[in-house]
Structure formats: C-alpha cells, structure tokens
Amino acid sequence: MGERLHRIRAERQGSVVPGREIDSRLSEAGIRSRLRTPGFWAGFNLLDVTDSTNRCAMEMAESGAPHGTVVVADAQTAGRGRLGRSWVSPPARNVYVSLLLRPDMSPAEGARLSLVAGVALADAVEAMGVPGALKWPNDLYLDDRKAAGILAEMASGADRVRHVVIGAGVNVNMVPGDFPPEISGKATSLRIRSGRPFSREELLERFLDAFADRYGEFLDGGFAALHEGWDRRDFLRGRRVRLRRGRGEEWGTAEGVDPEGALRFLPDGAAAAEPVQSGEILEYGR
DSSP, X not given: OOOOOOOOOOOSSSSOOTTSOOOOOOOHHHHHHHOSOGGGOOEEEEEEEESOHHHHHHHHHHTTOOTTEEEEEEEESSOBOGGGXXXXXXXXXXXXXXXXXXXXXXXXXXXXXXHHHHHHHHHHHHHTTOOOEEETTTEEEETTEEEEEEEEEEEEOSSSEXXXXXXXXXXXXXXXXXXXXXXXXXXXXXXXXXXXXXXXXXXXXXXXXXXXXXXXHHHHHOGGGGHHHHHTTBSSTTOEEEEEETTEEEEEEEEEEOTTSOEEEEETTOSSOEEESSOEEEEEOO
C-alpha cells in the first residue's frame, strides 16, 4: 500500500503553530493518542501518495479488511468526486481519507451513510471553529464556496450491504494560488475562510470521532436521529435549484432535507414538494 508517512507532530495547543506554517503530518500513534473512539477503528493505512484512497479501500474490502479500516493519503494522483469528477489533491495541504464499513443493513440504508459522513464532517469543522453548511447530497460549503466533498461507494447483495467505502476530501490549508483556474472561483479551504492554518491531524481526529458518534446514532434511529444536525446547516433550503435526476433536468425550489435524507424538491409550477432520493444539483440561486 506504499511507504509509511514520516510525520512531525504539530503543537498540541490549538491548531496554529505560532510564527511558522503548520507541518501537521500524520502518524497512527499520533491519531490514536487523541481519539475518543479508538475502539471503533480497526486499523490505519497511511500512504505518502496513492491514486485514490477510495480505490485502495475498496480493494482492501474485497481482500477481507475489517469494518473500521481507515485509509489516509498525503496526496492523490487521481482523487475522485461524484459522477466521475476529479478532486484536486496536492500533497501536505489537505485531508484525504476513506473509511471502510461493513454495516448490517439494506442497500437503501447504506446509501444514507454519505449523509451521515456529511453531518460528522460538519461537526468536526465546527469544532475547529469554522462553521460550515451542507449541500445535498455530499458537499461541505464555507460561505458560498465548496470546501469538501464526500464519495460513497457500496458493494451489496440483493438485500444486504457487503461493504461501504466513504471517502472525504477536505481542503484544509490550501491558499488561492493552489487551485486550478477552472475552480478557483468556486472552491475554498478552512485556511482561506478563517485566515489561519490548521492541523490536518486534529481535523482528521475530530472527523473520526464525530463519525463514530453519528454512525451509532444512525444505527439506533436512522437518519432521523441526525436530521437536526443536517437541517440547521442546510445550504440549499429556500434556494432555486436546477436538479438533474435520471436523464432529466428541471428547475424548482429546495425545501430542505426530510428525515429519510431525501431532498424536498418543489418543481416550478407544482403544488407540493416531492422527495428526491438521488440526484445532482447543477445550479443554485441565492
């Protein structure tokens, strides 16, 4: 799976190392030392560089890796977002992580785990002092720009999940010049939003703890148990949006996300909103 990363620990007092840039390199011992939920995570695979942490985790899943396996990379050469999009993944800037899960649930329930991860990521970023918003179905926004994306991939039988891999790419310490021109006006990072650098290790630890907590809530009560955590951060509520579902596209208004994780979508000219279980928001208004 590649060589282990050689890591230097950042100062433990907050996120900023006074007087210099943070070099928040990661180590399994360092991550585990501050986790509240170390028992949830079976093992860590830390890579200098890989094509995609999701691909690595899916390969490990097929080889029998256990529930709670974590794959982290310092850089990706072919980072992936939803619908075949690429994810810009330079070294020593961001968090690229994939979680391997083997939940005993139906494929319909497994599909909601990307929403669970979204709430957990928003929890983690908020705990770092940066409030974020959640754009259905899989993005974290800071102000009006995208800072993180989640990609869930699943293998299942007719009625039960075999495994799910949830990948998250979080722009942590990127500066404006790090983004390619085609996304520079649409993307942001925690550092750009707040004006200070952050410890990637601390963010990863907070995300893993938050995910373990939210996953337990999901098992006990479904997405309804997490609904408030999404609802108060809903980026799209009240906005006009252009929705693609299947092969069709239409304009309407986003009226929030329901307790099952579906987008409440009111098509232009319709009398009532309808639940949308899967789709893509192509445009949105203010």
